Amino acid sequence: MTNKERASLAVAALKKEYPDSICSLTYHDPLQLLISTRLAAQCTDLRVNMVTPKLFSDFPDVCAFADADISAVEEDIRTCGLYKTKARDIIAMCQMLRDEFGGKVPDTLEELTRLPGIGRKTANLVLGDIFHKPAVVVDTHCIRLTRRLGFHNLKDPYKIEMILKDALDPKESNDFCHRLVLHGRAVCDARKPKCEQCCMKEFCETYLENEKNS
DNA sequence: ATCCCGAGGG
DNA sequence: CCCTCTGGAT
Numbered sequence: 001m002t003n004k005e006r007a008s009l010a011v012a013a014l015k016k017e018y019p020d021s022i023c024s025l026t027y028h029d030p031l032q033l034l035i036s037t038r039l040a041a042q043c044t045d046l047r048v049n050m051v052t053p054k055l056f057s058d059f060p061d062v063c064a065f066a067d068a069d070i071s072a073v074e075e076d077i078r079t080c081g082l083y084k085t086k087a088r089d090i091i092a093m094c095q096m097l098r099d100e101f102g103g104k105v106p107d108t109l110e111e112l113t114r115l116p117g118i119g120r121k122t123a124n125l126v127l128g129d130i131f132h133k134p135a136v137v138v139d140t141h142c143i144r145l146t147r148r149l150g151f152h153n154l155k156d157p158y159k160i161e162m163i164l165k166d167a168l169d170p171k172e173s174n175d176f177c178h179r180l181v182l183h184g185r186a187v188c189d190a191r192k193p194k195c196e197q198c199c200m201k202e203f204c205e206t207y208l209e210n211e212k213n214s
Numbered sequence: 215a216t217c218c219c220g221a222g223g224g
Numbered sequence: 225c226c227c228t229c230t231g232g233a234t
Contacts, residue, residue: 041220
């Protein structure tokens, strides 16, 4: 099976299983999505959603974050883990947004990845969700699921992004990645995947391989 | 002990 | 390529 065929099967199966591909982070503007996604590193989005109401109430805009006392930001986000680097990144990012981007979140991959703490994963998520551009968001779920399905046998997120970009219809890629996350949490989790209830088992390489050996 | 919608640095 | 940052959940 080619990756294009695999992609087409996976897109259809996930679309049926998860009709609305919603972003599970709660946000009300581009800055909040940018910050919430940064906070989601090594942390569940559920926990991010627990801290952001107070965080965005304490610091309502770019300037409030840019002028923030770092220890106050650290305190708000502490339970998300990696809180020192995240707090430093968020403040530095907002200072750059204020000083170089007119206070607005930019809409290109090049500009977004210049921001402190924003890598390809977060940048692509913002491009897709805020600016509705074709984007392949390669996070821990995307890496794990596309590998199990048989798209690749890689670890490098950039290489995986290129392979998926090549295999996917650009109009579908953003929703596809969101649905991979939903499926990764609900069924194809890292520790104990529930293969018997998976909507993609009939063409999943890992499942088929395990069946053959049992 | 291992993983959670990562990013940066060596 | 590797390592580090980090609390919370299982």
